[in-house]
Amino acid sequence: xxxxxxxxxxxxxxxxxxxxxxxxxxxxxxxxxxxxxxxxxxxxxxxxxxxxxxxxxxxxxxxxxxxxxxxxxxxxxxxxxxxxxxxxxxxxxxxxxxxxxxxxxxxxxxxxxxxxxxxxxxxxxxxxxxxxxxxxxxxxxxxxxxxxxxxxxxxxxxxxxxxxxxxxxxxxxxxxxxxxxxxxxxxxxxxxxxxxxxxxxxxxxxxxxxxxxxxxxxxxxxxxxxxxxxxxxxxxxxxxxxxxxxxxxxxxxxxxxxxxxxxxxxxxxxxxxxxxxxxxxxxxxxxxxxxxxxxxxxxxxxxxxxxxxxxxxxxxxxxxxxxxxxxxxxxxxxxxxxxxxxx
Ligand code: TXA
Ligand code: MG
Numbered sequence: 001x002x003x004x005x006x007x008x009x010x011x012x013x014x015x016x017x018x019x020x021x022x023x024x025x026x027x028x029x030x031x032x033x034x035x036x037x038x039x040x041x042x043x044x045x046x047x048x049x050x051x052x053x054x055x056x057x058x059x060x061x062x063x064x065x066x067x068x069x070x071x072x073x074x075x076x077x078x079x080x081x082x083x084x085x086x087x088x089x090x091x092x093x094x095x096x097x098x099x100x101x102x103x104x105x106x107x108x109x110x111x112x113x114x115x116x117x118x119x120x121x122x123x124x125x126x127x128x129x130x131x132x133x134x135x136x137x138x139x140x141x142x143x144x145x146x147x148x149x150x151x152x153x154x155x156x157x158x159x160x161x162x163x164x165x166x167x168x169x170x171x172x173x174x175x176x177x178x179x180x181x182x183x184x185x186x187x188x189x190x191x192x193x194x195x196x197x198x199x200x201x202x203x204x205x206x207x208x209x210x211x212x213x214x215x216x217x218x219x220x221x222x223x224x225x226x227x228x229x230x231x232x233x234x235x236x237x238x239x240x241x242x243x244x245x246x247x248x249x250x251x252x253x254x255x256x257x258x259x260x261x262x263x264x265x266x267x268x269x270x271x272x273x274x275x276x277x278x279x280x281x282x283x284x285x286x287x288x289x290x291x292x293x294x295x296x297x298x299x300x301x302x303x304x305x306x307x308x309x310x311x312x313x314x315x316x317x318x319x320x321x322x323x324x325x326x327x328x329x330x331x332x333x334x335x336x337x338x339x340x341x342x343x
Contacts, residue, residue: 003167007175008131018138024171025050025141030057032148032162034176036129037098037185037201038155038304039162040069040145041170051114051144057169060151064233065117066144067100067185068124071136079109079142080122086212087190093211096128098185098202102231115144117233121191131176147184148173154240154304154339157182161308182301183331189231194218198232200331202300219330240339242307244268245317248340253278253321260284260319268315270306275321285313296328303335 008017024031025043028050033042041058043050045068055062070076073091080103082088087101105111105122116122127133136143147155150165157179166173186201188208195217197205208217220230230236249256253275260269260282267284274292287306290298310318325333 001168001171003163003170004172005163005175006172008134009176014134018135021135021172022139022141025139025143028053029171030054031172031174032156032166032170033132033135033143033145033174034129034159034179035069035127035132035145036180037127037183038157038179038181039148039159040132040143041148041162041166042069042143042145045115045142045144046110046112048112048114051112054144054146055114057166058146058149058151060146062114063117064146065119065123066115066146068111068115068122069127069132069136069143069145070124071126071133071140075142076124076126078106079111080105080124082190084190086193086195086216089211090188090190090208094203094207095126096133097126098128098181100125100185100187100199102187102189102191102198104191111142112144121189123187125185129176129180131174135174152241154242154307155184157301157304161304164308178301178305180301181297182304183335186331187232188217196220196223196231198230199235200334202297202331204327204330206327235338240304240307240335242311242318242339244310244315246307246336246340247317247319248336249319249322251322256319256321257282265316266314268310268313268318269321270318271321284319285310285315293323293329296326296332299329299332303332307339 011017028047030053031042033040043054082103100123102121102123105120148162149156156162159175162173181202186203187199189196189198197219269284269286270289272292273288279286289302
């Protein structure tokens, strides 16, 4: 398949592009679009065949449901029930933005059963990225969209990442800037109380408690017992992984440096810019996650790009300096741990 590359912001005739995209969605085509979190692989959520093609193009297990993206609240009203003050507060505070809510689906809402993989809940999100919003507004479709990567690879935060994974497999890629946030949205299960964070993201537990009060929300791990599975089916798979072996180093920084001095494999090392003078003599490929460990937003934005750059360099192993968990870096460490865990 020939993949068409479209750059909307550089184009002279936006109207023409939007009418073309509207036709494409009606025809069930697959279109990769930018969002503020990561690029998404979108298709008309009401069209069974189109949604099936999403799973095929990504090589995604069909029991892993998709998020429906929408432009305005009237669209949401037609597909889910959310008559609850807490949910309304979350919506008012965090949408449009990097928050996905799991809500009870309305009966016969027209959304393809393939989107929800048989569940009677539906994950929904109103993205804030300008291009994504324009596309949703002008085409007036509800878009089912997972991250636009091959299943198991790090999510795409740049046009080039989408091109690498999906060129030749999908109909269109919308070329745009690097994703602002760089990690996937916070997924909140609102079908129970306390609410549950099924996937941590830029919007933290503390952010949510700031709006709904303490005790209003828990992490998935806090309610998991041995026999239960994660709320978001996607969280059970090994994920976000580069080709190389990834090692999250738990000993001291000094110990790590002494190990890296001895390396005879082709090795990558992820650290902070403030360590530069301590690492620049090493015979390994060094990449900086951010200036220092306090720059969590910068780290989130860079992580997937760095993992993909190491793949390009074909390093065999990647070491990451010890990072202590804080309230702010939960999402970052969650993705790193997912990337190292074997199935
Ligand atoms: O930031 C994001 O959320 C990006 C952009 C493109 O919006 N999308 C994204 O989609 O990360 P995806 O498919 O890669 O991840 C969606 C996650 C998966 O872990 C999936 O299992 C979970 O949301 N999910 C979707 N629908 C669900 C439902 N009804 N119940 C529980 N979990 C659900
Ligand atoms: Mg994904």
